[in-house]
Amino acid sequence: MTIDLHTHSTASDGTTPPAELPRLAAEAGLTAIALTDHDTFAGLAAATAAAADVEVVPGVEISCRLDDAEVHLLGLFAGPGHEPLDAELELIRTDRDRRGVRMVERCRELGAPITLAQVRAIAGGAPLGRPHIAAALAAVGVADAFTPDWIADGGRADVPKHVLSAVDAVALVRAAGGVAVLAHPRSVKRRASVSDTQLAALGEAGLAGIEADHPEQPPQVRDRLREVAADLGLLVTGSSDFHGDRKPVRLGDSTTSPEVFAALRSLRS
Numbered sequence: 001m002t003i004d005l006h007t008h009s010t011a012s013d014g015t016t017p018p019a020e021l022p023r024l025a026a027e028a029g030l031t032a033i034a035l036t037d038h039d040t041f042a043g044l045a046a047a048t049a050a051a052a053d054v055e056v057v058p059g060v061e062i063s064c065r066l067d068d069a070e071v072h073l074l075g076l077f078a079g080p081g082h083e084p085l086d087a088e089l090e091l092i093r094t095d096r097d098r099r100g101v102r103m104v105e106r107c108r109e110l111g112a113p114i115t116l117a118q119v120r121a122i123a124g125g126a127p128l129g130r131p132h133i134a135a136a137l138a139a140v141g142v143a144d145a146f147t148p149d150w151i152a153d154g155g156r157a158d159v160p161k162h163v164l165s166a167v168d169a170v171a172l173v174r175a176a177g178g179v180a181v182l183a184h185p186r187s188v189k190r191r192a193s194v195s196d197t198q199l200a201a202l203g204e205a206g207l208a209g210i211e212a213d214h215p216e217q218p219p220q221v222r223d224r225l226r227e228v229a230a231d232l233g234l235l236v237t238g239s240s241d242f243h244g245d246r247k248p249v250r251l252g253d254s255t256t257s258p259e260v261f262a263a264l265r266s267l268r269s
């Protein structure tokens with residue numbers, strides 16, 4: 001088996017329709033993928049219906065807060081129908097749209113000639129996110145929108161958003177019958193890095209694994225995360241974090257071993 005447990009579709013900030021993901025995964029030689037769109041299960045039904053030779057694992061990537069930093073939690077084997085989780089995701093999405101509208105306004109105040117209609121067209125019906133705003137900024141000549149000058153965390157055009165704590169997110173995923181895995185905990189592209197102590201605390205709260213093999217984590221970081229995971233009794237996953245054309249990453253660039261996949265599956269409730 002060749003398994004990629006972190007992918008995105010047009011239901012959030014990817015560029016590939018969810019019904020196309022299984023076909024692309026099969027062409028890439030994958031046997032299983034997890035659809036983990038940001039804070040939504042909206043693409044899951046289409047992806048599952050289109051699956052033939054590829055298993056589609058239900059999932060979601062939840063934006064949450066760990067101390068003073070934003071982290072992302074993968075809820076694998078979790079799907080719609082659990083009322084508390086569904087309600088929290090709806091709140092996150094609603095607030096994301098409010099945030100997106102205000103960020104567009106701030107960009108305009110800073111001199112960028114973008115419009116809300118333009119950003120909504122790029123989003124294609126998905127909740128507004130920073131990648132959609134970044135694409136609009138790129139169209140008017142902003143080479144890198146994810147800087148302090150624009151929409152990076154704490155940047156001039158950034159706007160705070162509603163987030164729940166990582167511990168609460170782990171609890172919600174487990175209550176919904178899923179398995180919690182911390183995504184890209186030490187990505188070189190993110191402002192904050194999750195410490196060994198924080199990983200230990202999340203493990204005590206019910207975290208099942210950490211995503212070590214990820215395109216934004218170099219080999220030495222991956223090796224260290226494996227050591228920490230072994231010390232804490234956590235599983236180690238790998239994935240591409242595929243976003244279609246939005247990132248220079250292919251499906252299956254990093255993968256999860258069949259043994260870890262089976263262990264994750266056994267933790268479902």
